[in-house]
Amino acid sequence: MIRLRHTLIVVVIAATAYSLPASAQNDNQNTLDSFLRELPVEMHGFYEIRSGYRLRKDKYEKDMSVMETRLQVDLASSLDWADLKVKGDVIGDMVTEQADFDLREANIFARPTDFMDIKVGRQILTWGTGDLLFINDLFPKDWQSFFIGRDTEYLKAPSDAAKVSLFSDFVNLDIVYTPQFDLDRFISGERISYWNSNLGRLAGRDAIQGTNKPNRWFRDDEIAARLYKNINNYELAFYGYRGYWKSPGGQNAARNQAIFPDLNVYGASIRGAVGKGIGNFEFGYYESDDDQSGKNPLVNNSELRFLAGYTQEIGRDFTAGFQYYVEHMLDYGQHKDSMPVGLDRDRNRHVATVRLTKLLMNQNLRCSLFTYYSPSDKDVYMRPNLNYKATDSLALEAGANIFFGDYPSTFFSQFQNNTNIYVALRYSF
Amino acid sequence: MTKYVATALILFVLTLPGLAAEPNSAPEAKSPSLDIPDVNTIVNKANLVAYYQGEDGKAKVTMTITNKQGQKREREFIILRKDVNDGGDQKYFIYFQRPADVRRMVYMVHKHTELQKDDDRWLYLPALDLVKRVAAGDKRTSFVGSDFLYEDVSGRSLAEDTHELIETTDDLFVIKNVPKKADSVEFSYYNVSIDRKTYVPMKMDYFDKEGKLYRIIESKKIEVIQEFPTVVISEVRDLKTGSKTEMEFGNVKYNINLNEEIFTERYLRQPPREATR
Numbered sequence: 001m002i003r004l005r006h007t008l009i010v011v012v013i014a015a016t017a018y019s020l021p022a023s024a025q026n027d028n029q030n031t032l033d034s035f036l037r038e039l040p041v042e043m044h045g046f047y048e049i050r051s052g053y054r055l056r057k058d059k060y061e062k063d064m065s066v067m068e069t070r071l072q073v074d075l076a077s078s079l080d081w082a083d084l085k086v087k088g089d090v091i092g093d094m095v096t097e098q099a100d101f102d103l104r105e106a107n108i109f110a111r112p113t114d115f116m117d118i119k120v121g122r123q124i125l126t127w128g129t130g131d132l133l134f135i136n137d138l139f140p141k142d143w144q145s146f147f148i149g150r151d152t153e154y155l156k157a158p159s160d161a162a163k164v165s166l167f168s169d170f171v172n173l174d175i176v177y178t179p180q181f182d183l184d185r186f187i188s189g190e191r192i193s194y195w196n197s198n199l200g201r202l203a204g205r206d207a208i209q210g211t212n213k214p215n216r217w218f219r220d221d222e223i224a225a226r227l228y229k230n231i232n233n234y235e236l237a238f239y240g241y242r243g244y245w246k247s248p249g250g251q252n253a254a255r256n257q258a259i260f261p262d263l264n265v266y267g268a269s270i271r272g273a274v275g276k277g278i279g280n281f282e283f284g285y286y287e288s289d290d291d292q293s294g295k296n297p298l299v300n301n302s303e304l305r306f307l308a309g310y311t312q313e314i315g316r317d318f319t320a321g322f323q324y325y326v327e328h329m330l331d332y333g334q335h336k337d338s339m340p341v342g343l344d345r346d347r348n349r350h351v352a353t354v355r356l357t358k359l360l361m362n363q364n365l366r367c368s369l370f371t372y373y374s375p376s377d378k379d380v381y382m383r384p385n386l387n388y389k390a391t392d393s394l395a396l397e398a399g400a401n402i403f404f405g406d407y408p409s410t411f412f413s414q415f416q417n418n419t420n421i422y423v424a425l426r427y428s429f
Numbered sequence: 430m431t432k433y434v435a436t437a438l439i440l441f442v443l444t445l446p447g448l449a450a451e452p453n454s455a456p457e458a459k460s461p462s463l464d465i466p467d468v469n470t471i472v473n474k475a476n477l478v479a480y481y482q483g484e485d486g487k488a489k490v491t492m493t494i495t496n497k498q499g500q501k502r503e504r505e506f507i508i509l510r511k512d513v514n515d516g517g518d519q520k521y522f523i524y525f526q527r528p529a530d531v532r533r534m535v536y537m538v539h540k541h542t543e544l545q546k547d548d549d550r551w552l553y554l555p556a557l558d559l560v561k562r563v564a565a566g567d568k569r570t571s572f573v574g575s576d577f578l579y580e581d582v583s584g585r586s587l588a589e590d591t592h593e594l595i596e597t598t599d600d601l602f603v604i605k606n607v608p609k610k611a612d613s614v615e616f617s618y619y620n621v622s623i624d625r626k627t628y629v630p631m632k633m634d635y636f637d638k639e640g641k642l643y644r645i646i647e648s649k650k651i652e653v654i655q656e657f658p659t660v661v662i663s664e665v666r667d668l669k670t671g672s673k674t675e676m677e678f679g680n681v682k683y684n685i686n687l688n689e690e691i692f693t694e695r696y697l698r699q700p701p702r703e704a705t706r
Binding site: 044045046078083109111117119123124125126127152153155156165167172228230233235271272273276277278280311312313316317319362363364389391392393395426428429 | 549
């Protein structure tokens, strides 16, 4: 907390320093001016109010799904040898009844040679070809923010990592080293009710999942790599990851804790023009290293994951995207034998997604609908959203997160009672 | 490289007579019918002047969109351009600075002039560190919500239209352009008035399917920058919606020797100094 407060003070001082030159009149100000020229700091950000409610009674959670004010301050400074960036959100959260500070980025970027880029510090990282589906992107996600209707930006949680990128005419390589495991901000019951298989019922704030996460510096670390090349604008990539299941991938039955077993992922993707649109294909082999044989019922089995997608403009300012995604469990026989009857999973989980985006009113109104549908789980998750830019700085937003399904325990269906609508107002500066 | 040098030389030579002729243009005007180039030469030269000056270039663009009610919206971005070949393929890197909600976004285009080949387009969203591939779209849709269309910004392939010289005045060539595929566009034809000396397109009048004028693009201010006549203020008016957009090009520089690598994923994720300063 003390560290957070210091960061805040730095932010405030820097913000004040930034606003001073406007009134620069005397020598002192000129000195400050020349200092600022040496260290030019750009400040931007937004102020936002967001409010959302559950549409169904959820006895494990509050009726408010999201109720918060948020100030994001983004400070950037470009020096001759490096770029510095600090971006953080101050949040007044009425659901948790807490004030919070979320440091989104605090990093230094340098281009030391023609063939190398380095970024060190807290940063948002993304790669892979899926649209709101991730196979080889094993950087932390914030599923909680995603489901309660925060801006999509918050689906990506920050990593504390070093990214080194090497470039050549033949091939490019990114290596991301995270010295201490960065887990997902997963569904724990704190704000979203979920199916608790131990209790055999839905649960929420009455049964917030305890976790035991690997957290030793430089020992419980993660490494992710991407080898990629652009061939005639077909983007080909190979990926490797060594770390942990990012959301709980198993249980410690004795302590009733969710655990994050070892995970290695190897995959590839390709993306490029197909017909009038963009096609992509991606796959990954998830090697659950703590349960190679699949015999342990308390640790996720290994999986193969596939994804194929296609996006095309189907009318003026109207785009449609379609994806098909499969998770295929390996060692399924072992899984079936090891699980009590009724608790075993299907061998394959299929998910289809459709994204429709239409721009209206000189592109100031964006209407979009993203739908996940799983034919194997028989459940659906829909994300309708309207975003209207009233002026260059003021945006109004309304949307919903709608879950339904046939069974209480499947991936999206378990969140049925969290179905919510929200509105937001954002002033950017 | 020699091709670029040759191109630069050609453009240099092209622009010189125009400049040199300025003081004594009056006597020349007496015989306008003399040495009128054929229509293809005119449209080719005008296309090069409008979109292919130098081998590369940079500008800071400020767009002001004013709707019928007089409400204004602004867009500000740095645009970097590199020609793959003159009159042909090009690469664009557009780094947004305003409004605040799109700041640091990058839009990158590898433009292809072959008729059957769509442009390759990318969008980088910094808050998500996401490199998005954008599906090829109708080029006659609005560019960033302004009255300019994608095609106005990056150029319309000459092969899409037939061209006819319909009028020659003392100062201008007027070319009528009729689309070969009428159903692919919203206009029935458009006329371009091209400056006879500089080959800068000064005005474009678009006529709808009923033959009524509905859209006008005008070059409001021309400056000679590094020998290249350059439109520094351009305005489009949509007579149907009553909306207009002014586009101002500041800090224009040509032949800045942009690295080919700028137009790749590396710089999408972290823009080059050329785009941020």
